[in-house]
Amino acid sequence: MESFRKIVGKSNVLTEYEDRYCYAYDATAIGDRLYLPDAVILPETTEQISKILKTANENKIPIVVRGAGTNLVGGCLPLKGGMVLHLSKMNKIINVDKNNLQCVVQPGVTVEKVQQEVQKRDLFYPPDPASLRVSTIGGSIAQSSGGPRGFKYGTTKDYVLALEAVLPDGAIIKTGGKTAKNVTGYNLTQLLTGSEGTLAVITEATLRLIPEPEERKVLLACFESIEMAAEAVTGMIYAGITPSTLDLMDKNTMQTIEKFHKTGLPTDMEAVLVLEADGFKESVEKQAEQIIKICKELGAKNIRSSQNQQEADEIWFARRSAFGAVSRLRPNVLTEDAVVPRDKVPDMVKEIRRIADKYSLTVCIMGHIGDGNIHPNFSLDLRDKDEAERFKKAADELFDAALSLGGTLSGEHGIGAEKLPYMKKALDKRSLELMKSIKSAFDPDNILNPGKVV
Amino acid sequence: MKKLRDYSEEIYKCTKCGLCQAVCPIFLETGLETSVSRGKFTILNGIINGHLKLNKKIGKYLEMCLGCRACFDFCPAGINAEEIIYAARAEYAEKYGVNPIKKLAIVTLNLIQGLRRSGSKRSSHSFMRFRVKPGMTGSGKIAYFPGCFDTSAKAVKTVLEKNGYDVYIPKGFSCCGMAARSAGDINTFNKLMQNNISKIPEDTEFILTECASCGSAWQDYPENIAKKAINIYKFLDKTDIYIPENAKYNKTVTWHDPCHLARFQKVSGEPRNILKKIPGIKFVEMEEPGKCCGAAGTFCITNSKVSLAVSKSKAKNIISTKADIVATGCSGCKIGIAQGLAGLGKIKPIVSSIEILAELYSQE
Numbered sequence: 001m002e003s004f005r006k007i008v009g010k011s012n013v014l015t016e017y018e019d020r021y022c023y024a025y026d027a028t029a030i031g032d033r034l035y036l037p038d039a040v041i042l043p044e045t046t047e048q049i050s051k052i053l054k055t056a057n058e059n060k061i062p063i064v065v066r067g068a069g070t071n072l073v074g075g076c077l078p079l080k081g082g083m084v085l086h087l088s089k090m091n092k093i094i095n096v097d098k099n100n101l102q103c104v105v106q107p108g109v110t111v112e113k114v115q116q117e118v119q120k121r122d123l124f125y126p127p128d129p130a131s132l133r134v135s136t137i138g139g140s141i142a143q144s145s146g147g148p149r150g151f152k153y154g155t156t157k158d159y160v161l162a163l164e165a166v167l168p169d170g171a172i173i174k175t176g177g178k179t180a181k182n183v184t185g186y187n188l189t190q191l192l193t194g195s196e197g198t199l200a201v202i203t204e205a206t207l208r209l210i211p212e213p214e215e216r217k218v219l220l221a222c223f224e225s226i227e228m229a230a231e232a233v234t235g236m237i238y239a240g241i242t243p244s245t246l247d248l249m250d251k252n253t254m255q256t257i258e259k260f261h262k263t264g265l266p267t268d269m270e271a272v273l274v275l276e277a278d279g280f281k282e283s284v285e286k287q288a289e290q291i292i293k294i295c296k297e298l299g300a301k302n303i304r305s306s307q308n309q310q311e312a313d314e315i316w317f318a319r320r321s322a323f324g325a326v327s328r329l330r331p332n333v334l335t336e337d338a339v340v341p342r343d344k345v346p347d348m349v350k351e352i353r354r355i356a357d358k359y360s361l362t363v364c365i366m367g368h369i370g371d372g373n374i375h376p377n378f379s380l381d382l383r384d385k386d387e388a389e390r391f392k393k394a395a396d397e398l399f400d401a402a403l404s405l406g407g408t409l410s411g412e413h414g415i416g417a418e419k420l421p422y423m424k425k426a427l428d429k430r431s432l433e434l435m436k437s438i439k440s441a442f443d444p445d446n447i448l449n450p451g452k453v454v
Numbered sequence: 455m456k457k458l459r460d461y462s463e464e465i466y467k468c469t470k471c472g473l474c475q476a477v478c479p480i481f482l483e484t485g486l487e488t489s490v491s492r493g494k495f496t497i498l499n500g501i502i503n504g505h506l507k508l509n510k511k512i513g514k515y516l517e518m519c520l521g522c523r524a525c526f527d528f529c530p531a532g533i534n535a536e537e538i539i540y541a542a543r544a545e546y547a548e549k550y551g552v553n554p555i556k557k558l559a560i561v562t563l564n565l566i567q568g569l570r571r572s573g574s575k576r577s578s579h580s581f582m583r584f585r586v587k588p589g590m591t592g593s594g595k596i597a598y599f600p601g602c603f604d605t606s607a608k609a610v611k612t613v614l615e616k617n618g619y620d621v622y623i624p625k626g627f628s629c630c631g632m633a634a635r636s637a638g639d640i641n642t643f644n645k646l647m648q649n650n651i652s653k654i655p656e657d658t659e660f661i662l663t664e665c666a667s668c669g670s671a672w673q674d675y676p677e678n679i680a681k682k683a684i685n686i687y688k689f690l691d692k693t694d695i696y697i698p699e700n701a702k703y704n705k706t707v708t709w710h711d712p713c714h715l716a717r718f719q720k721v722s723g724e725p726r727n728i729l730k731k732i733p734g735i736k737f738v739e740m741e742e743p744g745k746c747c748g749a750a751g752t753f754c755i756t757n758s759k760v761s762l763a764v765s766k767s768k769a770k771n772i773i774s775t776k777a778d779i780v781a782t783g784c785s786g787c788k789i790g791i792a793q794g795l796a797g798l799g800k801i802k803p804i805v806s807s808i809e810i811l812a813e814l815y816s817q818e
Contacts, residue, residue: 014486016511017506018488018497018506018509018511018512018515019488021496021497021500021505021506022487022488022493022496022497023487024496025470025496026470026472027469027470027471027472028470029469029470032503034505040487042485042486068472068475069470069472069487069492070471070472086485086487088485088486089485091485108485110476112476131471131472131473133473133476134472134473134475134476260532321530323471323530324529324530324531324532325530327467327469327471327530327531328467328530328531328532331463331466331467331469332469333469
């Protein structure tokens with residue numbers, strides 16, 4: 001411990017029980033399980049992280065990196081104790097380079113802050129995880145997180161050009177580069193993106209930016225069934241329209257939101273689509289017209305279209321209230337993240353409902369219908385052991401259902417600790433072995449986020 | 455007053471989503487999980503389920519809350535951290551006593567009131583002739599609670615009188631009790647409250663406050679009293695404010711929303727409306743006008759380093775507006791803003807909107 005204090009200074013190493021108790025969780029609902037780290041370290045520079053890792057590696061001390069601790073699959077939990085590296089002090093934007101459409105940032109800066117800063121120069125960083133007001137760039141790269149805009153703009157992985165990272169032995173590597181194209185060797189940048197803190201500690205990132213769209217318009221379209229909503233989405237694809245957001249909420253979600261916030265959602269409808277179109281002003285108008293036409297043709301009962309920013313904000317407020325509303329229903333929320341091919345969304349929704357009914361669980365279904373990433377939010381009380389057990393069984397069946405529909409375990413939350421048991425079902429043996437050998441090539445002593453991913 | 459244990463379900467409801475990190479002024483300065491509501495709920499949950507004991511270390515963490523309620527507004531689960539943390543502080547104070555520095559501050563506030571009482575010129579029984587204005591359904595009697603640090607009392611009287619109201623300032627008020635409440639000193643709070651209530655004549659229809667903290671303390675008094683208490687900006691907003699002909703106030707003004715006004719009493723548009731009605735004034739919004747000033751009562755004494763950092767961040771937003779004057783409606787905020795500006799080497803007059811109105815009237 002003394003050597004860590006020497007590296008970062010006494011005040012940046014927390015060892016008291018009460019401090020460690022506050023780093024034993026992330027946003028995953030883990031009930032009464034408790035994973036205490038032995039210490040929490042708040043580094044301020046890459047060099048400090050390099051020294052910390054070197055020391056930890058020599059002494060085989062586990063290292064768990066933490067950004068804002070918003071992970072939903074136990075990614076920040078120190079399962080085997082060791083050190084939590086909290087990167088809240090490395091939160092600077094180093095530069096925004098408009099000519100080359102990129103910016104360089106430290107890992108602890110929030111996604112929202114990056115978006116705000118680049119927007120000042122009419123640039124756009126599209127990835128928009130729901131937690132973007134607090135979640136950090138480092139964390140979202142480590143998880144390759146997505147968000148509603150994934151349908152048109154892709155996810156975090158599509159916006160990482162270069163990384164500086166520290167390996168377990170303390171070596172500092174630089175992957176990728178400042179160029180938009182780069183095929184020099186294996187793509188280590190993409191390997192680290194989504195590696196969930198198991199291969200290296202990301203200490204700096206160069207992000208790809210695009211020009212800020214001139215205009216945005218939000219639409220809300222109500223349908224009498226999920227199938228009809230899904231057909232409308234297919235209709236849009238066939239018409240050559242790419243909305244920047246294609247989100248879905250089911251009846252239960254809308255009723256739950258209206259219970260706590262009066263947002264004017266149609267609680268008698270089975271499904272609502274939240275759509276956003278962006279681009280040049282004229283293009284947005286045309287897209288909106290076509291979206292409305294297609295939705296009407298395919299049975300939409302009611303379509304709301306934002307005429308100004310305030311109305312757009314109101315629709316988004318309703319959509320963003322979903323998680324909060326579910327969390328007010330019962331004390332714990334478990335958000336699942338299985339993803340299926342886009343055209344299998346209605347089947348997946350049916351399966352989710354069937355499984356929830358079978359195990360008498362309350363579920364609100366919402367998510368990104370455009371990319372097949374549906375989030376069933378289960379509202380329950382983990383202190384009720386029977387209910388917790390029923391949820392576990394339901395989750396098992398849910399993953400089976402997603403896999404049998406040609407989908408996979410996670411669209412954007414990651415594997416972490418919670419989905420590790422299902423990896424064997426999702427991947428073939430050789431792929432898993434390959435992943436394990438990649439892990440040991442980077443981290444032979446398994447000190448980085450042990451017990452996660454592979 | 456509810457006990458910590460009465461909140462155990464609320465505390466358990468925290469889903470650990472961590473969104474409070476986005477708005478907690480202390481977290482933004484310290485970056486420590488223990489200083490944000492999610493961390494505090496975890497600790498308090500630990501106390502309730504027996505993992506942790508309410509010790510001095512935890513007492514220190516409980517201090518690390520400005521009570522600004524920014525996270526309450528933002529919390530998806532709708533948990534009022536400020537209320538829960540105050541309950542926890544009360545429990546801590548029962549066990550270990552009230553923080554001596556805070557105790558000293560509470561005593562000092564009462565001393566100020568005591569001095570005022572003995573030599574006060576503004577306590578007066580002469581305003582017993584009340585005019586009933588539209589919107590008043592009862593007696594029309596208005597009592598004004600000036601508060602400890604109040605510098606606006608004279609201005610308040612001028613403004614109310616110019617607008618056709620008579621105001622009565624009862625003798626013998628003590629401090630509103632907010633400092634005691636936030637320190638967890640519930641006994642003192644109750645004593646101060648009872649004294650203040652006893653000074654209000656029964657047929658009073660409105661109890662006006664200008665200071666945001668005093669106003670929200672009165673909201674914590676028993677319901678029959680609390681419902682009579684109203685902030686002066688809210689009170690005046692319903693009326694046509696008197697603007698003297700040819701009077702002008704040619705200055706650029708920005709408004710800082712006191713936490714105890716905007717979030718505790720839901721008053722934020724009203725003081726702006728008044729400012730915007732003043733001829734000659736150029737009103738500019740600062741960035742994050744509702745972010746806490748960092749003073750937070752005794753916090754600026756007990757945690758001066760963090761307090762100053764929060765105040766400086768406020769001051770930066772003020773300076774960027776290039777306003778000549780900072781207007782606000784809380785004696786605590788005036789301290790916070792002043793320390794922030796001073797920390798950045800700037801001085802700007804910090805006044806209440808009522809004082810600006812009074813100055814306008816003085817041009818007549």
